[in-house]
Amino acid sequence: MERLRFWFLAPSRLLMAVLFGAPLAIVFFYGLLTRGTYGGQSFPLTDENFARLADPLYLTILLRSFWLAGLATALCVLMGFPLALFIARSGSRKNLFLHLVMLPFWTSFLVRTYAWMFLLRDTGLINTVLQSAGLIHEPLPLLYNDIAVVIGLVYGYLPFMVLPIFSTLERLDPALLEAAADLGARPLSALWRVTLPLTRPGMVAGSLLDFIPCLGAYLTPDLLGGGKSIMIGNLIQNQFTSARDWPFGSALSLALTAIVMVLLWQFLRRKGESFL
């Protein structure tokens, strides 16, 4: 039995070691090297790169990333739950709506982010329409700020919130809602006291699926935030490109990975205690 277990798990373990463990080890190794004078990296080994992480400049960017990713995730919960509820209760058109939620995945994320630039910029659709309607005289500053970044993140990751919430709603026993009504709960009260708490696992899963990629996002803040709204993903990207500081970029990447791992570990530990 134990032998069988070992051999069945062996392929996954090998895959994790080669595709996850080894690259992480390489990144860690790079993080210990010294930056070369003209870029590149060389010996001696040093812990200086990791020490630099404590610099308030980088901590600020990290906190900003947490704030923007958290805000985007919270907005996704607020928008995703009603949408998932609507889809779950739309009967025969359920599949159609689900496909519509997933439709954006058929195009590249990059293209879709550019599309948002065309919508949000000063001469973009929104400003043009509002101006020609006479509602505003100056274009609204919609692009190249935090709001644009959050819009882009919410847009990109909303489906990852809707799908897990939808699947928990689907598994919800309809008799529970009948029981709530039977015991005197009006529809809104039943939603608040029964549906919402029982959908929490879906919201937690969706929040993880949203928060983790949002935290490391670099494309959205780069395009929609311009240079002004920088997140930790952009900082890492800069180290590997313009700053030519691979060792520090590696240290930043490892820090981000560590934060995500701690979050996931906390989640899995809590999940074991919860009722589901």
Place this chain on the structure above:
Amino acid sequence: MSTVLELRGVSKSFGAHRAADNVSFSIEKGCLFALVGPSGCGKTTTLRMVAGFESPDSGDVILNGQRINDLPPYRRNVSTVFQSYALFPHLTARENIEFGLQRAGAKDLAGPVAKMIELLSLHGKQDRRPAQLSGGEKQRVALARSLVIEPDVLLLDEPLSALDPNLRKQVRLELKALQRRTGITFVMVTHDRDEALSMADQIGIMNRGNLEQVGSPRELYLQPATRFVAGFLGSVNWMGEVGVRPECVRVESEASSRSRAAVVRDVVFLGNCTHVISRLDSGEEVLAEIAGSGVLFSAGQSVHLSWNTTDELRPRS
């Protein structure tokens, strides 16, 4: 005695399927009423129309003299014990019981809840979640949750079907005792005739959306209005328009004034009784359930069958 619940000509169709067809009955306050019938006969649909989960296509549902057809479930003072119990999995037993009281805006939760925990022997289980309760405990929580809001009518959908078979007979008696003690009108749906006969004060028998007959268990068993009712509640030997239950048939070796000649086909010993299957000279097979071990009879033997005319069933249809 006053009527608490009345159905007047209630019909409900799902597409082409007529689930309930012109169903009418009335239920006295404080009694235990059983709706019985084979699966798909419309008994659960009828119960759901009383609860408010389905609305009748035509006819009226009347609770305490008030027509409640158009009231949503949360405005009807009836409560349901679901077949699957439908306990809220995220709430403890106590919170489940409190749910209805809170919705009604009750100020004192602790008093009524403690009374229910006492009544249904749920001591020590109050703080458990449904997943940590046994089947019988879940059922008692479901009962407590519904009874605590003091409904005019408690609806029970197949209350015993989810229980362990060994537990069912005991729970039958407990449920009946609970109904007596609380004085609340119970309406239960079941497909099990023994459950209905042993528990109910009044039984309504449904078949294919029609309510065939309503009456006390004795009335229905002894004076069935239809062949379906007669056959549903027990075996019947039909001889033309007349039926006789197996336990009313006497098997004797000597002829008597009203006896009919027959030949024994088979003798089946069942422990507490014996089945003697014989064929009348007129061709009909008759099953007789007799006390004792039946050693007096064997296949091929000539016998004489008789029964009292008062035991004959004469349904209208």
